[in-house]
Amino acid sequence: MTGKATILLVDDTRSNIEILAACLQHNYQLKVAMTGIRCLELAEKTPIPDLILLDVVMPDMDGYEVCRKLKESSVTKDIPVIFVTGKDSDEDEEYGLQLGAVDYITKPIRPAIVTARVGTQVILKQQSDALRSMALHDQLTSLFNRHFLIEAATNKISRLSRHGGKLSIMMIDIDHFKLVNDQFGHQNGDIVLQAVADVLADCNRKEDVVARFGGEEFVILLDHCSLDDTQDKAEQLRSKIEQLNPGKIHVTASFGIAELESENEGFEHLLARADAAVYSAKEKGRNCIVK
């Protein structure tokens, strides 16, 4: 993570917010909510908080209910929650922890204790974010990896089956890449892979997923994109790659594109069609697009 971690403070009493802010404002970026509903709104807005300090007794929705709702949503379920509350019985504490809170701090607020416990949870959150990011990205190119691609595609297809819409896929395979390695060495091969990956990453919309699928194969998932639009985009990319000349190495790629036929098609089948199209592009002489 770059910059300060973001902490959402939730309490219906202004003086409590002020005490918490005084402990934390130097080291963290703070967001403040004075109701449970407002907490749920702010928890989903970027920057998504790295930690939530949550009061229990609040008039509109109590902290336990807020925590339950946070844990139900895919956007907020991984945000750690620390209860900060006057409810100091063992039963309350046990209940809060069972709801998934990572810690339970009782009032009156002791600034040094809050600061120390918050520090521990922020470090744990940063470590778990870093691990997740590593698990989903390709190290050489920083693109998403195959694992993330399959997860994202499965989610997109299931959303499509509920709301409708289009989904297209582009598979890109570098031409004669084995020869690049043989002629210029594996390290220069890696430089070519990074340069091609940068072109693919730069040319895409935020909602698209660009992934390194295997050695010299890439896949782009294009949300709400027809096959014709995908073809136009593939043509732009094909031309950019051809003009790249990374390290004075001439490089081209073959493209296979396909559009999801129906929500029932399944990602594996869509992928297989794109793969077959890449194969045809190679047969046709490479550096071209087949649908």
Ligand code: GH3
């Ligand atoms: P085609 O045009 O038919 O796709 O031929 P190709 O040579 O690109 O295809 P092939 O599948 O025969 O070779 C792919 C090569 O990609 C072989 C492998 O050594 C190389 N490769 C795979 N991963 C990496 C990598 O991470 N770095 C480098 N430098 N090379 C890699």
Ligand code: MG
């Ligand atoms: Mg309260």
Ligand code: MG
């Ligand atoms: Mg290949």
Ligand code: MG
């Ligand atoms: Mg190849």
